Amino acid sequence: MIPTHYFLILSAVLFSIGVCGVLTRKNGITIFMSIELMVNAVNLTFLAYARQFHQLHGLIFVFFVMAIAAAEAAVGLAIFISLFHHKETIDVDEANLMHW
Amino acid sequence: MNLTPLVEAGWINALMPELLLCVGGMLLILIDAFAPKSRSVLSAIAVIILVATVWVERAIPGGLFFGGTYQISEITQLFDMTFLLAAILATLFAGDYLQREGIDGGEFYALLMWGTVGLMMMAKGLDLLIVILGLELVSICIFVLVGYHRRLVIANEASLKYFLMGAFATGFILYGTALFYGATQSTNLTAMAQWFATNDAAANPMLTVAFVLLMAGLGFKLALAPFHGWAPDVYQGAPSPVAGWLSVAPKAATLIALARIFYAMSPALPHVQWMKMVTALSVLSMIVGNAVAIVQRDLKRMLAYSGIAHVGYMMIAMITLRDDSVAAIAIYTIVYALMNIGAFGVVSLLSKNQNDPQTLDDIAGLFWRRPFQGFAMTICMFSLSGLPPTAGFMSKFYIFKNAIESGHTAIALTGIITSIVSVYYYLRVVYFMFMKDATEATPGTDSGVFATGAMAISILGIIGIGLFPGPLFRIAGQAASEIFR
Structure with a gap:
């Protein structure tokens, strides 16, 4: 059996890649994909622990997290389409009307 | 795992307010779809549904539901009332606003109700x-509403930014x-509390990482x-x-959830440095919020920075973490709902091209042009800055009193000094309303029945709680002891 901490390290790496993607990318969809990567890293962590503890609790959490991510994607993509209508681009740097 | 005991008898009574709001939201969308001509009464129907929910909320019995994961007690009822109050005020202001902007629709009120369920x-x-x-x-409701x-x-x-x-x-x-x-093998707060009581949290560095991540995420939501x-x-x-709604209701809900999480961790807290981080967040919020608000000329941005400072004050109560501090948060959020949604509501009446900022110049002479709006804004500003005899003073005083009693004098002092600084930018609004002359181009509209009603609720609430704080404080004090059971 593969030790749990292998999965934990992998999910920490995936989460960090996701965070780096959010902070460095300019394209809205790419940023959103990076966020999805973070959420999937979380799912992997839950699954690894659930396997280690032999619990259903963590597994069920994963289903809810997937549902949350799907709902977020539905609204998020609509927001991007609306942005494209206004600006003809989904580069988030173009959303710069407000600043202090 | 056995599923049968997870659904107790009587769950449908316990969930009545949530169910009513869900069904009410769907009803509003259907009315809008099948009878588009009745759009003008949608806000009235929404208010009726929300008031009915308040009435139902008072009748439901307390207890634990869904396998001990859903608590209904006096404190959750008090917070539900806060959410419903915020939703009612927002609906009243929105009714006029949406019609004026030509974007009236059932889904607006539906999203507000579903957000309240969340x-x-x-x-x-x-x-x-x-x-x-x-x-x-x-959050998803807010993405759309924004x-x-x-x-x-x-x-x-x-x-886009909020999303x-x-x-x-x-x-x-x-x-x-x-x-x-x-670390704790459970996401149930009761089980987590048991784990923290029997294990040494300081021995597991992973928990500090977990706490920092959780605080960062909730810090985003709390601003x-x-x-x-x-x-x-x-x-x-x-x-x-x-x-206005967004600046009050999600913060109140996040704070009570955070109070529960902190309480579950409380056996570990003396051994780890976590509370120092929370103190730092609180102090930083008070300083940054009040300092940056001074240089803002845009009213909504100024209220945003003032909101950051107010969350800083509320976090002071979180640091002490005892029954009194939960009561203090409950009172503060109710008062904050009255004064902040009131202030945003008056701003919403400055109707003009919404792409332009609504600056201090737009409210010049407001009191002389539209006395009631000016009066409402004045009361809200006095209350936000914490001047007696308004409710804002009582709620702030209670938080600082709690902090000093439990030995956090330095942070209470920071709060007092920063709120003295805040008086400057709140009273500047009042100064512009009374002392400056309006020009021809200065915008503004007469408030409709609903907006006037909402402003009246704000004024009466602020002055009422300010002059007679006894009943609310008694209710909150009794209810607060139940959060930790």
Whole structure:
């Protein structure tokens, strides 16, 4: 059996890649994909622990997290389409009307 | 795992307020779809549904439901009342506002109600799963509500910013929860509390990482400095009634959920440095919020920075963590709902091209042009700055008194000094309303019945609680002891 901490390290790496993607990318969809990567890293962590503890609790959490991510994607993509209508681009740097 | 005991008899009574709001929201969308001519009465129907929910809320029995993951007690009822009050005020202001802007629709009120359901779940959840589901329900409703004014570029930009920041923050909250699950083997707060009582949290560095991730994520949602970057932009771009609601209700729900999480951890807290981080967040929020608000000329951005400072004050109560501090948060959020949604509501009446900022010049001479709006704004500003005899003074005083009694004198002093600084920018608004002359181009509209009613509720609430704080403080004090059972 593969030790749990292998999965934990992998999910920490995936989460960090996701965070780096959010902070460095300019394209809205790419940023959103990076966020999805973070959420999937979380799912992997839950699954690894659930396997280690032999619990259903963590597994069920994963289903809810997937549902949350799907709902977020539905609204998020609509927001991007609306942005494209206004600006003809989904580069988030173009959303710069407000600043202090 | 056995599923039968998870659904207790009587669950449908316990969930009555949530069910009523869900069904009410669907009803509003259907009315809008099948009888588009009845649009003008939608806000009235929404108010009726919300008031009916208040009435139902008072009748439901307390207890634990869904396998001990859903608590209904006096404190959750008090917080539900706060959410419903915020939703009623926002609906009243929105009714006129949406018609004036030509974007009236049933889905607006539906989203407000479903968001309120999410807030109720956050306040009642004894399992991190329920709290996170509630948080996401309200977040998704807010994404849409912020961008509700679709034709406006600025609203779209605001909803884009809130969406990216919110989803990013959700990632942190989820990862923090996953690591807590790994350490404590449960996401149930009762089980976590048992684990913290019997194990040494300081021996597990993973828990500190988990706590930092969770605090960062919830800090985003609360708009605590240094995670506050989105707040001014989102408030400026969102429809003003939504901005008012958004600045109050999600913060109240996040704070009560956070109080539960902190309480579960309380055996470990003396051994780890976590509370120092929370103190730093609180102090930073008070300083940054009040300092930056001084240089703002845009009213909504100024209120956003003032909101950051107010979350800083509320976090002071979180640091002490005892029955009194939960009561203090409950009182503060009720008062904050009255004064902040009132202030945003008056801003929403300054009707003009919403792409332009609503600056201090726009309210010049407001008191002489429209006395009632000016009077409402004056009361809200006095209350926000914490001047007696308003409710804002009582709630702030209670928080600082609690902090000093439990030995956090330095942080209470920071709070007092920063709130003295804040008097400057709140009273500057009052100064512009009374002393400056309006020009021909200065915008403004007469308030309709609903907006006038909402302003009256704000004024009466602020002055009523300010002069007779006894009953509310007694209710909150009794209710607060139940949160930790």
